[in-house]
Each structure stands twice: as C-alpha cells, then as structure tokens.
Amino acid sequence: MTTSVQDKPTLSFWQIWNMCFGFMGIQFGFALQSANVSRIFQTLGANIDDIPILWIAAPLTGLIVQPIVGYFSDRTWGKLGRRRPFFLYGALLTSLALCIMPNSPTLWIAAGMLWIMDAAINVTMEPFRALVGDNLPKKQRGLGYAMQSFFIGIGAVVASALPWMMTNWFGISNTAEAGVIPQSVTYSFYFGAAILLLAVLWTIVSTKEYSPEELAKFEDPEITLAFSQNSTLPFAKIGTGQLGLGIVILAFVYVLSLGKDIVFLGGALVVFGALFLLSNQMQTKGNTSNGFYTVMADMMSMPKTMKQLAVVQFFSWFALFAMWIYTTPAVTSFHFGSSDVASKAYNDGADWVGILFAAYNGFSVIAAVVIPLMVKKLGLKTSHMINLGLGGAAMISFAFIENSDHLIYAMIAIGFVWASVLSLPYAMLSNALPSNKMGVYMGIFNFFIVIPQMLAATILGSLVRYVFNGEAIYALTLGGISYLIAAIAVTRVTYNK
Template sequence: MTTPVQDKPTLSFWQIWNMCFGFMGIQFGFALQNGNVSRIFQTLGANIDEIPILWIAAPLTGLIVQPIVGYFSDRTWGKLGRRRPFFLYGALATTLALCIMPNSPTLWIAAGMLWIMDAAINVTMEPFRALVGDNLPKKQRGMGYAMQSFFIGVGAVVASALPWMMTNWFGISNTAEAGVIPESVTFSFYFGAVVLLVAVLWTIVTTKEYSPEELAKYEDPEVTLAYSNQGHLPFARIGVALLGLGLLVLAAVYVLSLGKDIVFLGGALSVFGGLFLLSNSMQTRGKTQNGFYTVMSDMMSMPSTMKQLAVVQFFSWFALFAMWIYTTPAVTSFHFGSSDVATKAYNDGADWVGVLFAAYNGFSVIAAIVIPLMVKKLGLKVSHMINLLLGAGGMLSFAFISNSDHLIYAMVAIGFVWASVLSLPYAMLSNALPSNKMGVYMGIFNFFIVIPQMLAATILGALVRFVFDGEAIYALSLGGVSYLIAAIAVTRVTYNK
C-alpha cells in the first residue's frame, strides 16, 4: 500500500451537489415503487396477506445485485470511469421498467416487473454510495452522505405525492374499473421515469472519478480491515446451521400447514446454507480466485464497526419495510374504513398515504440539514439513537391517532429517522473501508438492509393473518418496537472518529 502524501483534495459545494444529484432521480423511482406497488398489487387482485410475499422481489434482488455490482465496479475502469457505467445502464433499465410497471395486465406480471425494476434501481444505487468514499476526503464524507439524504428527500417528496397531484392539480382520475391501474398512478410513473434518467445523466456528465492509480496514491495506511482472506474461515459451521434451520422451517410448514410466505423463509435459509457450504468447498480445494468466494470471504471478515452496525441496520430496515408494505392497507382500513380497492374511500386513503410519504420525505430534507448540527453537538451515536427513538414514536402513534389528518405529525419523526438511517451508519462505516474494497463492502452492507426486509416479507403476512387478525395497523406497531431495539443497539457501536 502506498503511503499518501495528503488526503484527497477538498471538493466544492457544487461538485458534491453534482455528484449526488442523480440520487434524486433514483429516489423518484424508489418512492414511486414504495408508495404505489401495494396499491397496484391490490388493484390486480392481491389479498392483503399476499402482499408481503409479492414484495419479496425487492429485497431479494438487492441481496443478489448490490454485492455483484460492488465487486465489478471496484474492478471497472473505462471511458466513463469506475462507477458511472453502472449509473448509466441501471438508469436506462429503471426508466424502461417504470414505464411498463403501471401497464401490467395481471398480478404476476406486476410482481415480475417489480423484480426487474428493483434490480435496475440497485444497479444504479449501489455505486453512488461507493462514489462518496471514492471522491471525498474523510472530512467531507459526512457531508456527502448528508447531501445524498437531502436529494433522497427532495426527490421522494414530489414522487410520493405525484398520484395525489395528478388528481387534485391536473384532474386525472384516481379510480378505474376493476383490475385497471388508475391513470393518476400510470402518469406518475411516466413522469418519474423521465426525471430519473435526466438526474442520473446530470451526475454522469458533471462528475469526474479518480483512476485506480490515483486512489492508491491517496489510500490511508491507517485504514486496516479487521479481516484477512488468508486462513480458514468457518463457512462449514454456518452453512450447516443455516441449512438445518431452513429444513426445520420447511418441516414445520408441512406439519402445521403454514403459508407459502413461510415456505420462502425456509427455502431462503436452506439456499444460504448451501452457499456457505459451497464457499467451504472452494476454500478446501483452494478455488478462491473468483468473485463469489471474494464476496463471501469479505462478508465473513467484516470490520468490527460493520458487524456492530449490522444489528442497527437490521432492526431499522425491518421497521421501514413494515411501513412501506402496510401503511396503505393500514390507513385505508383503520383510518378511512375501507379495504375494498374499488371504493372511493379506499382510493382517497391510498392517495393520502402518498401525501404522508411525501411529507416524511419532505421532513427528511429538513432533517438532512439539522442532523449535521446534531452530530457536531452530540456525536454520531447519540444523534442516531435520538432519531431512531423518534422513528419508534412515529410508528407507534399510528395506532393511537384516529384523525387521519393528524398522521402528518407522525411523519416529522419518520422523516428524521429516514434521513438518519440513510446517512449516519455510512458516516460511521466509511472510514473503516479501503478504496479497493469500497464497492464490494457497500454491497455487503446492503445485506443488513435486505435480510430484514426479506424476513419482514416472509413473516409479516403470517403475523397479520394469524396474530393480528388481519389488522395491518399492528404491523406498523411492530415496526415501532423494532426501532426501539435499533436505538439500543447503536449504543454498542465503536467507530473511528
């Protein structure tokens, strides 16, 4: 490793602005997906307890795509640079998927389009996280991630409210005949596709990247990973445990006649167990010079900061996924009194959820400005803990607020926790990662976003069906408890300041 003479040059405010601007476009696609896919599924005939398993495409795709993209982007260098080729190809694919999604004629085509759309979003999104670490000196990385949170909020404010705006500002209908997606949703997806492509292209055109040789020159010799790819890694032990647990779950499904969502959980655990056993076989035979083994061994050898943050991320994202899946059915049923997708009450409630999602993203813009001040005064850990506690209160309050208009107050808390989750864990983690592993480790860090989402998608349906008697509002309460656990876990994180 080359000892650097100095840290990377400081970038101007507008250089950081341009570098992060594409994230606004990505969030247009992400927010349209989060705010409307459950509505599309229900319109095309999905029952409420089927929604989580239909959503499983999103986290599963991220689990597969992000580490692969991170691994290859670490090793890419061409005319567009290192990360920007992935921005371009992912943005083109996402734009196409956004145009097709609201025209899905059947439920299973819509589920397949969700899979494709989320894969494309992940191809674009993952390198943006690594780009901040690539281009910014240590002292500016916090600002870079806060800027990304700012653009996420700005993009999501508009995107989440688009169906409501289409109806109330432009007179486009928010209802349609049975089995047909309302035009307000369809036109929102078209508009979002254009914004996403333009925003990502702006970052591609205005942002330069360091070559691998330049990054090596600026590498910090004090940044050491708490891992080694040499020596024996306990793949076999973990693989056997996961495979055994997966088979036990599948046996319970058969004996107890549990739902297909639990079947997926058992199958996923078994597959992961098999992947660990395959890694052990490669390790035993010395077949370690390949991307699959590299990702698996890097995951096993994570820095201690990353392991500690993994717990925080797990419970934070379980809560977020519960909110994204169940806010529409919870609000339409609990606050608007209808679960019938053909009624005006249901569609008014679904539109109001879009406004609420726009509101929390709007408040996250303010939070992205306030949080750096909190960090300066209180530090990263305390600031993140406070925001996680705010998120817990916001989620729990849904069950106690009877007037749907007053739900807007809960969105203030949700906005702060959303901005915090998108920035402060990365600020704590980034200085523990070297430039030649930035992409793959950001991809692996996504595991602890994806795994809780997969768990939520597989067990929340059963919980709502069997424990909560079909009342989706209690899934939001469970999300609030999950935030409380994350707030406790963050107090145990140690990181390089």
C-alpha cells in the same frame, strides 16, 4: 490510522451537489415503487396477507445484485470511469421498468416488473454510495452522505405526491374500473421515469472519478493490510447451521400446513446454507480467486464497526419495510374505513398515504440540514439513537391517532429517522473501508438492509393474518418496536471518529 497518509483534495459544494444529484432521480423510482406497488397489487387482485410475499422480489434482488455490482464496479475502469457505467445502464433499465409497471395486465406480471425494477434500481444505487467514499476526503464524507439524504428527500417528496398532484392539480382520475390501474398512477410512473434518467445523466456528465492508480495514492496502508490478511473462515459451521434450520422450518411448514411465505423463509435458509458450504469447499481446494468466493470471504471478514452496525441496520430496515408494505392497507382500513380497492374511500386513503410519504420525505430534507448540527453537538451515535427513538414512537402512534389528518405530525419524526438511517450508519462505516473494496463492502452492508426486509416479507403476512386478526395497523406498531430496539443497539457501536 496512519496520519502521514495524504487525503484526497476537498471538493466544492457544487461538485458534491453534482455528484449526488443523480440520487434524486433514483429516489423518484424508489418512492413511486414504495408508495404505489401495494396499491397496484391490490388493484390487480392481491389479498392483503399476500402482499408481503409479492414484495419479496425487492429485498431478494438487492441481496443478489448489490454485492455483485459492488464487486465489478471496484474492478471497472473505462471511458465513463469506475461507477458511472453502472449509473447509466441501471438508469436506462429502471426508466423502462417504470413505464411498463403501471400497464401490467395481471398480478404476476406486476410482481415480475417489481423484480426487474428493483434489480435496475440497485444497479444504479449501490455505486452511488461507493462514489462518496471514492471521491471525498474523510472530513467531507459526512457531508456527502447528508447531501444524498437531501436529494433522496427532494425526489421522494415529489414522487410520493405525484398521484395526488395528478388528480388534484391536473384533474386526472384516481379511480378506474376493477382490475385497472388509475391513470393518475400510470402518468406518475411515466413522469418519474423521465426525471430519473435526466438526473442520473446530470451526475454522469458533471462528475469525474479518480482512476485506480490515483486512489491507491490516498490509501491508508494499515486499512489495506487489515483486509489482505488471509485466514481460514468458518464457512462450514455457518452453512451447516443455516441448512439445518432451513430444513427444520420446511418440516414444520409441511407438518403444520403453514403458508407459502414461511416456505420461502425455510427455502432461503437452505439456499444460503448451501452457498456457505460451497464457499467452504472452495476454501478447502484453494479455489479462492473467483468473484463469488471473494464476496463471501469479504462478508465473513467484516470489520468490527460493520458487524455492530449490522444489528442497527437490521432492526431499522425491518421497521421501514413494515411501513412501506402496510401503511396503505393500514390507513385505508383503520382511518378511512375501507378495504375495497374500487371504493372512493379506499382510493382517497391511498392518495393520503402518498401525501404522508411525501411529507416524511419532505421533513427528511429539513432533517438532512439539521442532523449534521446534531452530530456536531451530540456525536453520531447519540444523534442516531435519538432519531431512531423518534421514529419508533411515531410508528406506534398510528394505532392511537384517530384523525387521519393528524398522521402528518408523525411524519416529522419519520422524516428524521429516514434521513438518519440513510446517512449516519454510512458516516460511521466509511472510514473503516479501503477504497479498493468500497463497492463490494457497501454491497455487503446492503445485506443488513435486505435480510430484515426478506424476514418482514415472509413473517408479517402470517402475523397480520393469524396474530393481528387481519388488522394491518398492528404491523406498524411492530415496526415501531423494531426502531426502539435499533436505538438501543446503536449505543454499542464503536467507530473511528
């Protein structure tokens, strides 16, 4: 890097606090979604092996929305600034969706609301990641992402425990007649909607942004040059391969009468292949000044560090999605002995999952303080490898822990891996990106969060149904193995220290 480039002024602790505070509100929405949507789906009549395909809305929405939001937020400047307009509009829509979701009368409406809710969360969340790169000098970016992890943990602790708190502190029922969402869940979503909106508004009114002209003064010309070089990109090769693979999968689905989740996987590959071929046509004709081509070209021109981290993110988020989808059905059936959504045992187990989720998010708050100390002593890679290994062991342990109370100990490790996944990959990546593409590349980086989630949503249902004999607990074991693979992959990452 060019050492003569002037870096941004350092911000005070409270300026960073205010800048990241809105992330607590976002996590209220995200944690309520991850801890309760499977419960809502089952209450409205979803079979356990249909849950992953119903969850497909979440990752698919992120795949589409985040790079688009990143692209436009890189190019936005107005009264509210660059990223803050997206904070505001996303928060308003997310709060509305949170209020509607627990009142869904049918399963298909709940699935549709998940789609809308996740789109809105992504509109708000992606610019928050870019804001750290925009406003902080290189030496403070690690602190900024750690602060985001801290607020994620705080928000998720409270949000995940809300249904349990509503029942045990305020006497609101956690059971209802068949097909009706319990009031404890409904009121939790209302409360979360209010907190989300207030927290995001706090960041909007308390945080300033650099204008595009001011950011240009801090830009390293070597990074800018690296991202401005033009070359012919192999869209045709990749598109043809994806299209062909998708057609083969769809043919197998037809011949072998496989499930609809596998149909989605084949269809997604066909669509993505077509998008790459469309990009190739635009490249051939010189039609490269539009947003679609820019995002596709930027994705093909990722820096080496980002490509290496993509593998780590893939296996990390596959594990996380397996946990979010299957912890409720796994714990209620394996540890509480019931899959009847109207039974007390099932609902007690579902409430305990909320506490477990609150616990790992609580431990992630502690981890957000400890991890910077680990990094100082061991470095980014070694620290992340250790945390991923701990997470893998914890998820595998679910199948060996018989007493549900003891699952709380596994949540300590899950808290550390969660805080690590939310901070250390971004710390390794951020210095490799130019400010004028920070938003779009943070959105593209989300691909490697979304793609494994889509894969999990399309294959886990079939694995649980055909391989694991309907035992959801083994989906968590598979997630643990995925964490261990990510721990090995992170050792191969190279980055600018």
